[in-house]
Amino acid sequence: MTSPEMKHGPPRPAPAIGAVCRVRNEQPVLPDPEFLALLSSAARVLVIGHFNPDGDALGASAALGEALRDMGRAVTVGVSGIVAPNLEFLLQACPCLRREFRRPSEARGTDWDLAVIVDCHGPDRVWPDHGREDFAGLPPYLVIDHHMHSDDVRGHLAIFHDPEASSTGEMVARVLKGLNSAFTPPVLEALLAAIASDTGFFTQANTSACSLREAADLVSRGGDLEGVNLKLNQSFSPARMRLLHLSLGTMEFFRGGKVAAMHLTGEMLELSGASREDSDGFVDFPRSVKGVELAVFFKEDGRGRVKVSLRSRYPVSARAIAVGCGGGGHELAAAYTDPVSTCREATDRFLSRLAGLLPEEEE
Numbered sequence: 001m002t003s004p005e006m007k008h009g010p011p012r013p014a015p016a017i018g019a020v021c022r023v024r025n026e027q028p029v030l031p032d033p034e035f036l037a038l039l040s041s042a043a044r045v046l047v048i049g050h051f052n053p054d055g056d057a058l059g060a061s062a063a064l065g066e067a068l069r070d071m072g073r074a075v076t077v078g079v080s081g082i083v084a085p086n087l088e089f090l091l092q093a094c095p096c097l098r099r100e101f102r103r104p105s106e107a108r109g110t111d112w113d114l115a116v117i118v119d120c121h122g123p124d125r126v127w128p129d130h131g132r133e134d135f136a137g138l139p140p141y142l143v144i145d146h147h148m149h150s151d152d153v154r155g156h157l158a159i160f161h162d163p164e165a166s167s168t169g170e171m172v173a174r175v176l177k178g179l180n181s182a183f184t185p186p187v188l189e190a191l192l193a194a195i196a197s198d199t200g201f202f203t204q205a206n207t208s209a210c211s212l213r214e215a216a217d218l219v220s221r222g223g224d225l226e227g228v229n230l231k232l233n234q235s236f237s238p239a240r241m242r243l244l245h246l247s248l249g250t251m252e253f254f255r256g257g258k259v260a261a262m263h264l265t266g267e268m269l270e271l272s273g274a275s276r277e278d279s280d281g282f283v284d285f286p287r288s289v290k291g292v293e294l295a296v297f298f299k300e301d302g303r304g305r306v307k308v309s310l311r312s313r314y315p316v317s318a319r320a321i322a323v324g325c326g327g328g329g330h331e332l333a334a335a336y337t338d339p340v341s342t343c344r345e346a347t348d349r350f351l352s353r354l355a356g357l358l359p360e361e362e363e
Helices: 033-041 055-070 085-092 168-178 185-199 209-220 225-233 238-248 266-272 318-324 343-353
Strands: 044-049 074-078 114-118 141-145 156-161 252-254 259-264 294-300 306-312 333-338
Touching: 033 114, 033 141, 033 156, 033 168, 044 055, 055 074, 055 085, 055 114, 055 168, 055 185, 085 185, 085 225, 141 168, 168 185, 168 209, 185 209, 185 225, 238 259, 238 266, 259 266, 259 343, 294 343, 306 318, 306 343, 318 333, 333 343
Parallel strands: 044 074, 044 114, 114 141, 141 156, 259 294
Antiparallel strands: 252 259, 294 306, 306 333
């Protein structure tokens, strides 16, 4: 099967550090008819998002899988990595979801004639600890993603890509409309969870008129935004609260208060009885401090590395900083992994890399 050429309009240049562009094209990018034809013609479909899926990846995957199942397709929705406790409701609402795909070999074979990779641009984001040689034998795949891609997207049949979309959930809603799919209650819940997760419940800078209109349409179809909020943001465990207490005690400020950082260590997990997934969203606490332009959350991963999550405010580009450290993400929300064993080491290395990337302290 040949790869159709997708039509996305003129390319949009990526903003530079310190000059993040806030002007958006408020006309939504729609999936190409050839993309929709490839998706609608597949009888057996595997849908899977990036490693350790967040609310957007899991919600978009669940919604697409459920909608395709309702259209009579044989669908498997897979998960690579660990799901945060407050997202478990999306697993329960998706009967076609198969919980774990720990390695690419589990996605090989003839069980599926098409895969759809959601909220990332390829299998190296689904299984980041595996090399390109491990991806041989995977089904031909489509990509639905809103991230800005720092490297080439290879091996796919077609891609639906809109880096100005608030979330992949917003894009999946457009795909389902293009397929004339029914929006059942599980689909509505999953899509609202995806969009709300990636926009901070419509409070972050990536919230656009398009995303608000998409959410309004889902609510008008019967979506329960209050119910999604209860499940996402008001169902946390006491262990998470103990962990948050310990982590907040590590908050430090640098660069005259422009940079704020928090840590999560293995010792904190033992003391609190929480899991690493319970720390989802902790990076938003340092970002909420007045005057902070860049929030950083350092989390020891238990395998001799530190995951570094970044959240920024205009004009600082979290993505540009993460890319410079070997990672990636959105302009204002990005991450990378540092091959050191402690948060303190990762903090020192991060601060040394910041030279020239942020405005200097005023004297």
